[in-house]
Amino acid sequence: xxxxxxxxxxxxxxxxxxxxxFEQRGMPYALISPYFLLFAVFGxxxxxxxxxxxxxxxxxxxxxxWVGFDNYSFLLTNERFWNATGNTLGIFVMSTIPxxxxxxAIASALNKRMRFRLAIxxxxxxxxxxxxxxVAVVFSHLYGTEFGLFNWVxxxxxxxxxxxxxxxxxxxxxxxxxxxxxWTGYNAIIFLAAMQTIPRDLYEAAAxxxxxxxxxxxxxxxxQLRPIIIFTVFVSTMGGxxxxxxxxxxxxxxxxxxxxxxxxxxxxxxxxxxxxxxxYGLAAAAAWLLFLMILIVALINYLFVNRIRGSR
Amino acid sequence: xxxxFGRGRRAxxxxxxxxxVAAGAVGCSSGDSDEDAGGEVTLVLNTFGGGTxxxxxxxIPEFEAANPGIKVDYRIVSERFDDQxxxxxxxxxxxxxxxxxxxxxxxxxxxxxxxxxxxxxxxTQYGLDARKTDFPEWKWNLGVDAxxxxxxxxxxxxxxxMCYRKDLFExxxxxxxxxxxxxxWPTWEDFTKVGxxxxxxxxxxxxxxxxxxxxxVRMIQExxxxxxxxxxxxxxxxxxxxxxxxxxxxxxxxxxxxxxLLAGLRNWSDEWNAGMLSGxxxxxxxxSWMLGVIQGNSGEENKGNWDVASVPGGSGNWGxxxxxxxxxxxxxxxxxxxxxxxxxxxxxxxxxxxxGNFPSSVSGAxxxxxxxxxxxxxSDAPTGQIFGDSVASFKPxxxxxxxxxxxAVVEEVILGIIEGTYSADEGWGEFVKQGxxxxxxxGG
Numbered sequence: 001x002x003x004x005x006x007x008x009x010x011x012x013x014x015x016x017x018x019x020x021x022f023e024q025r026g027m028p029y030a031l032i033s034p035y036f037l038l039f040a041v042f043g044x045x046x047x048x049x050x051x052x053x054x055x056x057x058x059x060x061x062x063x064x065x066w067v068g069f070d071n072y073s074f075l076l077t078n079e080r081f082w083n084a085t086g087n088t089l090g091i092f093v094m095s096t097i098p099x100x101x102x103x104x105a106i107a108s109a110l111n112k113r114m115r116f117r118l119a120i121x122x123x124x125x126x127x128x129x130x131x132x133x134x135v136a137v138v139f140s141h142l143y144g145t146e147f148g149l150f151n152w153v154x155x156x157x158x159x160x161x162x163x164x165x166x167x168x169x170x171x172x173x174x175x176x177x178x179x180x181x182x183w184t185g186y187n188a189i190i191f192l193a194a195m196q197t198i199p200r201d202l203y204e205a206a207a208x209x210x211x212x213x214x215x216x217x218x219x220x221x222x223x224q225l226r227p228i229i230i231f232t233v234f235v236s237t238m239g240g241x242x243x244x245x246x247x248x249x250x251x252x253x254x255x256x257x258x259x260x261x262x263x264x265x266x267x268x269x270x271x272x273x274x275x276x277x278x279x280y281g282l283a284a285a286a287a288w289l290l291f292l293m294i295l296i297v298a299l300i301n302y303l304f305v306n307r308i309r310g311s312r
Numbered sequence: 313x314x315x316x317f318g319r320g321r322r323a324x325x326x327x328x329x330x331x332x333v334a335a336g337a338v339g340c341s342s343g344d345s346d347e348d349a350g351g352e353v354t355l356v357l358n359t360f361g362g363g364t365x366x367x368x369x370x371x372i373p374e375f376e377a378a379n380p381g382i383k384v385d386y387r388i389v390s391e392r393f394d395d396q397x398x399x400x401x402x403x404x405x406x407x408x409x410x411x412x413x414x415x416x417x418x419x420x421x422x423x424x425x426x427x428x429x430x431x432x433x434x435x436t437q438y439g440l441d442a443r444k445t446d447f448p449e450w451k452w453n454l455g456v457d458a459x460x461x462x463x464x465x466x467x468x469x470x471x472x473x474m475c476y477r478k479d480l481f482e483x484x485x486x487x488x489x490x491x492x493x494x495x496x497w498p499t500w501e502d503f504t505k506v507g508x509x510x511x512x513x514x515x516x517x518x519x520x521x522x523x524x525x526x527x528x529v530r531m532i533q534e535x536x537x538x539x540x541x542x543x544x545x546x547x548x549x550x551x552x553x554x555x556x557x558x559x560x561x562x563x564x565x566x567x568x569x570x571x572x573l574l575a576g577l578r579n580w581s582d583e584w585n586a587g588m589l590s591g592x593x594x595x596x597x598x599x600s601w602m603l604g605v606i607q608g609n610s611g612e613e614n615k616g617n618w619d620v621a622s623v624p625g626g627s628g629n630w631g632x633x634x635x636x637x638x639x640x641x642x643x644x645x646x647x648x649x650x651x652x653x654x655x656x657x658x659x660x661x662x663x664x665x666x667x668g669n670f671p672s673s674v675s676g677a678x679x680x681x682x683x684x685x686x687x688x689x690x691s692d693a694p695t696g697q698i699f700g701d702s703v704a705s706f707k708p709x710x711x712x713x714x715x716x717x718x719x720a721v722v723e724e725v726i727l728g729i730i731e732g733t734y735s736a737d738e739g740w741g742e743f744v745k746q747g748x749x750x751x752x753x754x755g756g
Contacts, residue, residue: 057755059755060402060403060405060406061405061428061431062428074752078749079749080753140582141582144582144583144586145583146577146583146586146587146592147590163732166731166733167733252578252580252581252582254720255395256721258724259725259727259728259731259733260724260725260728260733275399276394276395276716276717276720277754278402278424279753279755282753
């Protein structure tokens with residue numbers, strides 16, 4: 001026993017050292033590797049495979065034939081695809097602009113001293129917690145033509161029944177209201193968090209110089225929030241352009257988006273192409289076009305929002 | 313301190329690696345093991361549908377009792393066929409696994425799936441061709457695939473009747489007895505006239521529920537009476553614009569609309585459901601499975617308010633399913649046995665008793681229990697008799713490969729005309745054009 005004692009730690013000593021070296025050099029890579037592995041499996045591979053499929057006439061339990069860019073040229077000359085693109089952009093503009101402005105206003109209001117501040121701040125986030133589908137189901141009832149609550153209210157003011165699904169603008173309005181109901185609070189909380197990091201002395205100095213609260217808001221708060229505004233615009237762009245659940249539920253769970261595709265978004269067009277048309281090639285090509293569209297719109301938004309400047 | 317810290321980090325590393333491995337394993341997990349240790353065969357039966365679906369809950373134990381050594385794993389995979397079960401089934405067929413041993417196929421998809429003969433087991437080799445005389449010719453022929461082999465056998469059939477609200481008929485001064493009501497409308501012209509007499513006399517209630525219910529009832533009946541073609545010919549050509557049955561049904565819906573007889577609701581929508589409950593309309597074209605829908609939507613308070621009369625024009629069918637055995641099944645012989653049982657008299661009558669699915673086989677439809685069946689919710693209407701008669705005189709309709717996709721879109725156009733998105737003048741042109749667009753999107 002006594003002779004063995006010194007030799008025992010000798011073996012693990014070098015092993016431990018090796019392990020220690022691995023911990024120092026390899027550990028960071030090992031720790032971030034799950035993200036990259038998962039991204040490769042669930043992000044990169046599908047992206048590449050989708051591109052491959054989009055260059056084929058590809059049917060499940062059917063032919064897989066190379067067709068080059070045929071699917072893309074079909075889409076670019078397809079009336080229904082352009083209609084879906086227009087709807088997507090239309091609903092995006094109609095929902096995002098009021099949503100972000102409203103969120104700014106709410107955040108600025110919540111940034112003031114008030115009673116029950118915590119309860120109100122939590123309350124504004126509540127719609128986020130509800131499921132998209134539940135929201136869409138409830139709103140779809142509210143926007144019913146014959147038995148809906150909104151038409152009943154309009155009726156009290158002597159306005160005729162609006163068929164919310166029959167035309168583009170009413171249906172876009174209805175869908176935008178669902179999106180805004182859910183996401184305005186989320187953006188407001190993000191803005192609020194950012195507002196609280198703005199140094200107080202900026203406002204104090206402005207107040208001493210005689211700037212009105214309104215002027216302080218536009219010339220201090222908004223410019224200081226710029227990085228956060230860019231972030232929310234990016235997130236809203238991605239969410240808005242891949243819009244699917246709300247318009248689908250609004251149209252009784254169908255992918256057609258109304259009788260003439262009044263509110264069919266590109267995401268719905270993609271799902272319709274492979275679920276109902278069994279045309280995976282076309283769906284894949286449309287998905288790639290949507291991807292490019294998001295990049296372009298995000299870039300435009302970035303350039304636009306980047307122009308926000310305050311006088312310093 | 314140093315060692316504890318190190319151990320903690322090592323544990324973290326191990327956990328991270330384990331998570332990666334687990335994620336990989338989830339991605340690869342698959343496979344239905346269908347052979348038990350005792351040499352017993354378990355057949356996977358994949359079906360779809362809302363409510364009681366195929367209604368096999370009672371008959372499968374009977375099958376298992378009669379066939380020791382075979383167990384059946386009866387699954388209802390999804391509620392809807394067209395946009396849920398059908399794509400899933402295509403995925404299974406392509407992947408070569410997952411479809412199980414017996415699958416259900418609905419009327420809308422039978423054309424598309426029978427156009428893929430390489431995926432279906434020839435049921436003739438298990439002697440199922442002997443069943444031919446037990447089925448109406450059309451039901452049998454739809455289960456024959458593109459190679460001419462027997463790939464699927466019929467389960468149920470929709471049939472066609474006309475459901476009506478007795479309370480609304482009474483308000484409008486119309487007879488309420490089902491024999492008298494049936495006598496009011498031997499033809500569609502008579503049906504329109506009854507509607508005109510009804511209009512405005514029962515408050516705000518409209519005569520007919522939805523443009524597309526009545527469109528389907530009329531179109532399938534007209535097609536059956538003619539050559540059985542609707543949107544596609546047997547070679548897959550798009551003939552929607554040239555089919556008289558389609559045009560007749562389309563024009564009929566427009567006529568009903570111009571006379572103000574349609575409630576104009578989208579079928580299957582919440583408003584349509586609400587209309588049944590609140591008495592928003594007086595009639596609905598009724599395949600046998602529709603009785604369950606009406607009962608579910610109208611609720612207990614309307615029990616006895618609904619009744620069932622015969623449909624104008626006499627016959628008709630809407631819906632119905634088949635069972636087939638995919639070639640990927642490892643137990644095709646036992647699977648064929650299950651198909652034979654479920655599509656046979658005992659299986660079909662059992663499903664009828666459980667869920668009201670009307671038997672498509674001659675022996676099932678003429679069974680004394682089926683014939684004597686009455687529906688207590690619908691004022692004790694003799695539904696067995698009514699649907700039996702409508703199925704007996706029904707003529708076959710052919711469904712092309714792309715039928716369900718075209719159908720989904722052209723029915724939207726009809727609704728669009730009713731809602732005012734399209735004018736009545738541009739309606740037919742739009743109807744033809746949008747159907748064609750679908751064919752293009754499907755790859756011609």
